[in-house]
Each structure stands twice: as structure tokens, then as C-alpha cells.
Amino acid sequence: LSERLQKVFSSLKGKxxxxxxxxxxxxxxxxxxxxxxxxxxxxxxxxxxxxxxRALGAEVMESLTPSQQVIKIVDEELTKLMGQEAVPLNKAPHIPTIIMMVGLQGAGKTTTAGKLANRLKKNDKARPLFIAGDVYRPAAIEQLKTIGQQLDIPVYDEGTDHDPVDIVKNGLAVAAENKNDYVIIDTAGRLEIDEQLMEELQKIKDLAHPNEILFVADSMTGQVAAKVAHGFDEQLDITGVVLTKLDGDTRGGAALSIRSVTGKPIKFIGQGEKLDQLDVFHPDRMANRILGMGDMLTLIEKAQTDYDEKQAKQVAEKIRENSFDFNDFIDQMDQIQKMGPLDELMKMIPGMANNPQLANINIGEKDIAHLKAIVYSMTPQEREDPDLLNPSRRRRIAKGSGQSVQNVNRMIKQFKQSRDMMNKMSKGNMAGMDQLMGN
Ligand code: GDP
Ligand code: MG
Incomplete structure (x- = not known):
């Protein structure tokens, strides 16, 4: 998707x-x-x-190029379509808040139940109880129990021989006794919507009166997810959606469809198999994701006002050739000082916001002077070829720049990391980067 759009947008550039x-x-x-x-x-x-x-009716704004304006409108309308604002989890006026997980088999119900409980425990100091309502596969109960052990959260189960409706009833009684503030009911799924399953879920709903019926959808299934969501919503009147497996390369088209087909808010997104990989759904970020642009809009605006285009082009070229050296680094530092904090800037680049490497870069305003001092203490050869920097050279540079050897080492490491990262980005599917760099 993004490549396509980027192409069009760049064809509009300059008009x-x-x-x-x-x-x-x-x-x-x-x-x-x-x-x-x-x-x-x-x-x-x-x-x-x-x-x-909207595009036809819009006045041409002076501060934006026409293409930016179209991007902006597309971006804003996508955001609106997905609900504009993040929607929090429903909460019962009296404990417990009852959350029921529904969806097809393999969508991520059990995993998401675990993630939710983990989140509630961490953020709200909640004491949740799981109820194992998927009795059709013994493995499903084991899976929930394992999660319960990992999180130190109790699981109520009666094995596979009892009616799930009774299990939920008994589980709720246990929760009342133990004063659990949240109850999360895991339920069975099928490979496709079927009547028997719906009936069972309906019965559980009638019994438990959940405050939240979360439809869990595998984002990789795209349009199918929307159809299924519609089916579940018709039967159960769901209260929210969790979109899982967004850590794959899915563009998030499912978010758009599900929201507009059901009108129900997407509340969370799953971004990995681990129990802490659940995030609040932000429509604006998803819009950007669908456009594949990160905060490209802001970035483009920022870059265009502050960045010397010609120089940027040269840098992009160097990054691609992997000949980016300490001299370029100094130039970049100068540019960056004009633009504002580097880490914030980096976060606007698609795929960078959650990049763990970003945490290691961490170059603040005041560090830049130190970094420069270190580079100035290098010989011209060293600046061009960082591989020359053996321990004795590093010690010399440390002395010359008045920095500790550790600082010099760290700086060189960071330099190499960011160079590798930039190189990777320029080789990857980073049409946006090219655009940023003025190509
Ligand atoms: P259920 O049948 O609906 O209960 O689905 P499960 O919770 O058992 O999940 C099915 C599979 O999807 C498991 O292998 C999970 O680890 C995986 N899974 C669930 N959520 C995510 C996610 O957000 N990202 C990734 N990569 N895998 C997920
Ligand atoms: Mg399950």
C-alpha cells in the first residue's frame, strides 16, 4: 500500500x-x-x-504543498473512520468487571486474555481471575493455566467434561468469594462462525452480563475479519475489538473495515506473542500505519523547513553507499541541532517508534558538543574510516577531547549502530525516507 501511495504523492510533489x-x-x-x-x-x-x-472543496493552504494537503486529508479521514480517539476498557460500577473474549479459533483470545490481565495487574493493581471456558480442546485449558502461572493469576477451570455455561457460573461465584475485581472469561472459537458456538456464547453472555465483550480478530485475515466481526456483533452485540498480530507485516486494513462495518471501537492491538505486547489502539497512529508513513506528515513538514535539501540528498546517497563517515556525522549533528531533538525526530520515521535500537542512540542537545569534540580529536583518516579506531587511537582521542575512553567507545558504537540502521532503512521498503531525503 505505502509504496503505491508514496509514488502518487511524490508525483504530485512540486505542483x-x-x-x-x-x-x-x-x-x-x-x-x-x-x-x-x-x-x-x-x-x-x-x-x-x-x-x-474534501480535497475538491479545500482551499489551497500556503503552508502545505498540494500533495501534503492530500496526504493530510487522507490521513485525517482515515483517523476519523477508525474512531478518532482511543477508547478505554469498560468498567463495572461494582466489582467484578467481567470481560468476555470471543472470536474465531486461533484469533488470539487466550493470549489476549493473558495480555489484558497482565496489563490490568500492572497498571491498575488489579486482581483478576481467569475462567477457562474453552472446553473443547484440553490444550486450551493448559494454555490458559500456563499463562496464569506466568502472571501469578488464578484460573478457574473444570476440565473438559462440563458445560461451559456452568463453568462460568461457578467461576463467577469463586470470583465473588475471593473479591476478584476483574474476571476474564476465555471462550471457545471455531474455524468459522457456527450456530452452536453462538448459542453457547449467547448463554454465557446472558448469565454473566459482561461489561465488555471483546471480539478478538486476527488482523492478517483482512476483510474476512470484518465479515466475522459483523457476525459476532449481530449475535452478541460486542462492546469492543482487539486486533491481534499487527506485528506481522499487515497494513492494518482490518482495523478500517471492522470499525466501519460494526461501528464498535477497537480498544487494543496485539503486537507479538509475549504477554506485554498489547497496546492501546490509537486511530491516528493506525491511519499512519495504513498509509505506511509513521508521522511522515510532520516529518516532511519539519524536514522541509529546516533541512538543507541538497545536503540531505548527499547524505542519503552516502547512507546508501554505506560511506557515511564522521565528517558527515558532524554535518548531520549541525543539521539536527537546527531541527530539534534527534530521538523525537527518529520516532516519526515509520517503524522507528518502537525500535529498540532507538533507545541506544539517545543523543540529547548537550551531548552533541561532546560528540563533536570527540570527532574533532580524530585525524582526517580516522574520520573517514571508523574501522581504524583501535584501542590506542581511542585512548589518544579520549585525551585530546577531554572525554573518558568509555565515552569515546560508546560514541563510536552509537555511530556504527546508527549508520547500520540508516543503511538498513535506506535499503528497505523506505520510500518515505527517500522522500524525506529529497529524492
Ligand atoms: P485463540 O484460539 O483465539 O485462543 O488463540 P490463541 O490465543 O491461542 O493464539 C493463537 C496463536 O496466535 C498463538 O500461537 C499465539 O501465540 C498467536 N498470537 C496471538 N496474538 C498474537 C499477536 O499479537 N502477535 C503474534 N505474532 N502472535 C499472536
Ligand atoms: Mg484459546
Missing amino acids: GKLSDEDIRKVMREVRMALLEADVNFDVVKSFVKTVRE
């Missing part, structure tokens, strides 16, 4: 005004791109219509 024809052309591409991302056809149709109307 003074957007004509009707331009907008039509972009909208055709946006429509194709969304369909490719497996967004529901009707959703795409009405989305494109909305954006087109």
Missing part, C-alpha cells in the same frame, strides 16, 4: 495547484491501494468519496 484531474488520479490510486490492503469494498468506496469531496 503549485491540485487540479480536479490530479485529485481524481490520486483517489483512483488510494482506492486501489486500500483494496490491496484488503479493506472492505464499500468502506473504500465511501472513504474515497469523502476524501475527494
Whole structure:
């Protein structure tokens, strides 16, 4: 999706005004791109219509190029479509808050139950109880128990021989006795919606009166997820959605479809198998993700005002050739000082916001002077070829710059890390980076 859009957007770059024809052309591409991302056809149709109307009616803003303006409108409308704001978990006026997990088999119900409990325990000091309501596969109960052990959260189960509705009833009684403030009911799924399953879930619902019925959807299933969501919503009147497996390379088209098909808020997203990999769903971030741009908009704006384009181009070239050296590093530092904090800037680049390497870079305003001092203490050869920097050279540089050897070592390590990272980014699917760098 992003590549496609980036192409169109960059073809618009530099034009003074957007004509009707331009907008039509972009909208055709946006429509194709969304369909490719497996967004529901009707959703795409009405989305494109909305954006087109807005783009046609919009005054050409002086501060934005026409292409930026279209990006902005597409971005804003996507955000709106997905609910604008993050929606918190429902909470019961009296304990316990009862959360029921529903969805197809393999969607991530049990895992998400664990993640949710983990989150509630950590953030709200909650004392949840799990109820093992998936009695069709012994492995499912074992899975929940393992999660319970990991998190030190009790699991109520009666094995596989009892009616799940009774299990839930008994489990709720236990929760009342132990004054658990949250009860999370794990339920069975099927490979597709079937009546028997729905009936069972309906009975559990009628009995437990959950405050939250979370439909768990595998984001990789795209449009199918939206259809299934619709089915569950019709039967159970779900209260929210959790979108799992967004750590894959899925673009998140499912978020768009599910939200507009059901009208129910997406509350969380799962981004990995681990129990801490559950995040609050932010429509604006998902819009950016669908566009594949991170906070590209802001970044482009920032970059265009502060960044010397020609120099940027040279740097991009060097990064690609992997000949980025300490001299370029100094130039970059100068540019960056003009732009603001580096780590914030980096976070706006797609895929960087959660990049663990980012934590290691961490270059603040005041460190830059030190970094420069270190580079100035290098010989011209050393600046061009960081591999020359053996321990004795490092000691000499440390002395010359008035920094500790550890500081010199750390700086060189950071330099190499960021160079590798930039190189990787420039080779990867980073049309956005090129755009940033003025190509
Ligand atoms: P259930 O049948 O709906 O209970 O699904 P499970 O919770 O058993 O999950 C099915 C599989 O998906 C398991 O292997 C999970 O580890 C995996 N899974 C669940 N959520 C995520 C996620 O957010 N990211 C990734 N990568 N895997 C997930
Ligand atoms: Mg399960």
C-alpha cells in the first residue's frame, strides 16, 4: 500500500495547484491501494468519496504543498473512520468487571486474555481471575493455566467434561468469594462462525452480563475479519475489538473495515506473542500505519523547513553507499541541532517508534558538543574510516577531547549502530525516507 501511495504523492510533489484531474488520479490510486490492503469494498468506496469531496472543496493552504494537503486529508479521514480517539476498557460500577473474549479459533483470545490481565495487574493493581471456558480442546485449558502461572493469576477451570455455561457460573461465584475485581472469561472459537458456538456464547453472555465483550480478530485475515466481526456483533452485540498480530507485516486494513462495518471501537492491538505486547489502539497512529508513513506528515513538514535539501540528498546517497563517515556525522549533528531533538525526530520515521535500537542512540542537545569534540580529536583518516579506531587511537582521542575512553567507545558504537540502521532503512521498503531525503 505505502509504496503505491508514496509514488502518487511524490508525483504530485512540486505542483503549485491540485487540479480536479490530479485529485481524481490520486483517489483512483488510494482506492486501489486500500483494496490491496484488503479493506472492505464499500468502506473504500465511501472513504474515497469523502476524501475527494474534501480535497475538491479545500482551499489551497500556503503552508502545505498540494500533495501534503492530500496526504493530510487522507490521513485525517482515515483517523476519523477508525474512531478518532482511543477508547478505554469498560468498567463495572461494582466489582467484578467481567470481560468476555470471543472470536474465531486461533484469533488470539487466550493470549489476549493473558495480555489484558497482565496489563490490568500492572497498571491498575488489579486482581483478576481467569475462567477457562474453552472446553473443547484440553490444550486450551493448559494454555490458559500456563499463562496464569506466568502472571501469578488464578484460573478457574473444570476440565473438559462440563458445560461451559456452568463453568462460568461457578467461576463467577469463586470470583465473588475471593473479591476478584476483574474476571476474564476465555471462550471457545471455531474455524468459522457456527450456530452452536453462538448459542453457547449467547448463554454465557446472558448469565454473566459482561461489561465488555471483546471480539478478538486476527488482523492478517483482512476483510474476512470484518465479515466475522459483523457476525459476532449481530449475535452478541460486542462492546469492543482487539486486533491481534499487527506485528506481522499487515497494513492494518482490518482495523478500517471492522470499525466501519460494526461501528464498535477497537480498544487494543496485539503486537507479538509475549504477554506485554498489547497496546492501546490509537486511530491516528493506525491511519499512519495504513498509509505506511509513521508521522511522515510532520516529518516532511519539519524536514522541509529546516533541512538543507541538497545536503540531505548527499547524505542519503552516502547512507546508501554505506560511506557515511564522521565528517558527515558532524554535518548531520549541525543539521539536527537546527531541527530539534534527534530521538523525537527518529520516532516519526515509520517503524522507528518502537525500535529498540532507538533507545541506544539517545543523543540529547548537550551531548552533541561532546560528540563533536570527540570527532574533532580524530585525524582526517580516522574520520573517514571508523574501522581504524583501535584501542590506542581511542585512548589518544579520549585525551585530546577531554572525554573518558568509555565515552569515546560508546560514541563510536552509537555511530556504527546508527549508520547500520540508516543503511538498513535506506535499503528497505523506505520510500518515505527517500522522500524525506529529497529524492
Ligand atoms: P485463540 O484460539 O483465539 O485462543 O488463540 P490463541 O490465543 O491461542 O493464539 C493463537 C496463536 O496466535 C498463538 O500461537 C499465539 O501465540 C498467536 N498470537 C496471538 N496474538 C498474537 C499477536 O499479537 N502477535 C503474534 N505474532 N502472535 C499472536
Ligand atoms: Mg484459546
